[in-house]
Amino acid sequence: MANQNNLLMITGNDDTLLNHNTNTPTIPDVKRADFPEDFVFGAATSAYQVEGAWNVAGKGLSNWDVFTQCDPGKIADGSNGCTAINQYNFFKDDVALLKKLGLQSYRFSIAWTRILPGGRLASGLCKAGIKYYNDLIDSLLAEGIEPCATLFHWDVPDCLELEYQGFLSRRIVQDFCEFVEVCFWEFGDRVKRWITLNEPWSFTLQGFTLGLFPPSRGATAIHFGNALKNFPRHRTKPGPRPISTAGNPGTEPYIVAHNLILAHAHAVDIYRKRYQTVQGGQIGMTNVSTWCEPLTDTEVDKEAASRAIDFMLGWFVAPIVTGDYPESMRENVGERLPEFTEEEEKLVKGSYDFLGINYYTAHYASNLPPPPGQPHNYQTDQRVKFSTERNGMPIGPPADSDWLLIVPWGIYKLVTYVKNTYEDPIIYITENGVCEKNDKTLSVPKSLYDETRIRYHNDHLSYLKKAMDKGVRVKGYYIWSLFDNYEWSEGYTVRFGIFFIDFVNGSLTRFPKRSAIWWMNFLAQKPVIPLKKQAKATDQNGQGSVKRLRSN
Template identity: 35%
Template sequence: MEQVLVLIIILLSLASSGRCSDVYSRNDFPKGFVFGSAVSAFQWEGAVDEDGRMPSIWDTYVHSSDGPTGDIACDGYHKYKEDVRLMYNMGLDAFRLSISWPRLIPSGRGPVNPKGLRFYKDLIDELIRHGVEPHVTLYHNDLPQVLEDEYGGWIDKKIIDDFTAFADVCFREFGDKVKSWWTINDPNMLAWGGYDLGVFPPMHCSPPFGIGNCSRGNSSTEPYIALHNMLLAHASTARLYKQTYKDKQHGSVGITLFAYWMVPFTSSEEDKIATQRAKDFFLAWVLHPLVFGDYPDVMKRTAGERLPSFSKEESELVKGSSDFLGLIHYTAMYAAHLSTSIHAGDFNSDMNALLLPFGNSTLFKFDVLPWGLEGVLEYIKQNYGNPPVYILENGTPTNQHSSLNDIGRVEYLHAYIAAVLSSVRNGSDIRGYFQWSFMDLYEFIDPNYTYGLYYVNFSDPERARSPKTSALWYTALLQGSTVSSQKLKSLSVSSSPALSFQ
């Protein structure tokens, strides 16, 4: 493998020394800019019923059908040392992980699980020993099922105190070594998909709105209530950190945003207005409260009393509560005006904009549209005071059973990292880029399509890892080589995913 990697680096280093949009190295980024990769606990750890861990809403969701589950996933719970070594060899500056709430506090509140606590301490220590900075997400959609059963999870304000207490344990136990905290992953997507459409855990929706199994929930109100409580839980957690831990630990707390970039489907005025409305509902739903302390006017007018309101105290708590913003971006979408709505009264119909894939993109194939990422970053810069931003997820899926020579992923990453550099040069305050995902993970939408730099053989009890071409390319970038799209076609490791580099 070393010889192959050296060859790759040489090829990349031969790229033109001139500067253009597709030729760059990590040295072109600001000093201190962080390059990393990411996983989530449920998709990576496995060991779902080991050492005191209890079920989460994600466990319940995947076990509701006859398909594959995350019970073993990548077996990261047992193989974390091997994986950290791979990160070290790649040259990652940082690694984004999440804490499994039901592993750390199995009952959702109360006693801490000592074996869960030991696992995360050992994982964080292992990262730091190898010079990899841990960025920790507190909540990646793995709410303890017991809290969902007790009071409905995010639709009840009780979750705010329970989440803050969970965060308190994490800050107290890990905060001496973790400086970058992310409270809640994808709150806008979790609220929309989990409480209106019913396609994500905990599968809440109500007829005629949802497209999932609408056996419980209220699509008219719950998406708004769930996100409102997520914002309050985030703000409560951020206040706790600032009041109790920041002076001692010197860290920061942020929240993430799932962000499509949206462009009008046609040049009609209606589609242009619908595009702005979609941005207000999907992006400003989170950004407006964080920056201005309240929801956008269009949301308040449209949803009316179904949209919770912030008290003066809550508004002040949420406003300015995020030290930085984590951006999750994969692709761009068209937005089209819906002239008539069959059903009125849920988030989807309130938004009144149809989101359509751009170009040839599908759920499992993304066109390379780096201008979409630039569009989101510029929009945030212009409308929300240019906050510090980390790109926390960006990547593209490929068939998990296809070739290790994932040249399409390399082309995608090359173009999007170039877009990040372009946005930096245009004045966006971007602090880091995290590729999704470090290795093939358990993917609940379709396990056949994965995002990893490393192939994981899920048929092998040992879950063997093998580098793809994208892993070698990212390694070369991280080691300072100049990369150019002209050299992408030169890259190849194997045509067979069965090949293992040991």
């Protein structure tokens, strides 16, 4: 089995750098000069998480607008992204921050309902929305920053959910194509890197298996509590949840994924046939994956680890590379896994110029036979148990989202696996980052100390460089995230940004954390600030002054 063989090539300690013990010696500091001159360093956000302005200037309602306001109990702190960090009004200041840091690219998403409020072209264009993105793109280019635009980051027009259940229907493909073609037409003369879908696995599983994202379908009792150990958790908190009786978790995730893949392929086809030659851009898809390490050296656990990656990454990458789903999915899901027609296979296969990879963490994986009589669902199909410890030793130290353990060597193994399994593609790391708790008892100055984040980025870059030295074709790296923002079902309870956002008094002022200063020095090829020598930030209430890079 090809995927398993490629997994076996990179499991185990192939040298001293790949030490899975959390007491690994300090990884060497990286320098900008360690990476090629044309290597792209950028930062990422998404529309719902940062823009705000949810109902201004003709914007239509998205699924997240409705979900968070009508069902706030699904969000950890009952919050929503109606204001978020108000980038809609502060984007010029934010572009100036990107410039000050020295970042070369900004990855943002285009809100479908800010362009087509009614979800499709026949319902009319929103000129104000088009102007907003034109202004953002022009501001970026004026500062020498490359725009990287994501076309779908989980915000479906609510009207299409009401009309035909969104991505549960094949009808979504045509409407998505109308949206993306408007974007290519309006922005493609300046946007040279397009991402069709962001983390379709997260959208599919959270919305149609766990029921934690809109449209909140598929959740049953087995998916909660200890059963989450049978799920590669990503942006998911443990604990009791409201249980939805809507949907069928044995079939709907596969239908939704199939429609997402077809929407992607048709969008790429439109771009290649009508725009790419003239506009000269590239287009791809971004997928998330944990690295899955076999819990033991047994064949069944090695197969389980391979299968886990198939069911997360391969589910969406294998079709666009090979034209079909992974063999392990065909075998375990059977006739519930949709088939591509001959024409669709031709359309889907090769529908990428690059692969975007979001990496955050790693797990151990072991074989888990399905319990007798259990209804079919993603977990029973996958047949994998996930754990964060081996022989009492954690795979990595925890961050403040308990799904995220810090495992830098996982990024090396993941991109090496992608190279070996999927025809040596061009890769961009489109998200990589770590969070801290949003501790409202801390003063702003104390909140700016994020040494863990500095070490996280340094160590992941070090392993990424190692992979590149061995021939993996990684061309760029995007920080998640530029700003603290709205983190989906976790609301504002955690902070991923290298800029602190003051949510408490409503000013939304941006303050650079120590990691932002680290990045500024790194990109300027200045010596990295040693953690123990970092200057103390102080506030403006008799304790000194905190540097504010934007004032209101």
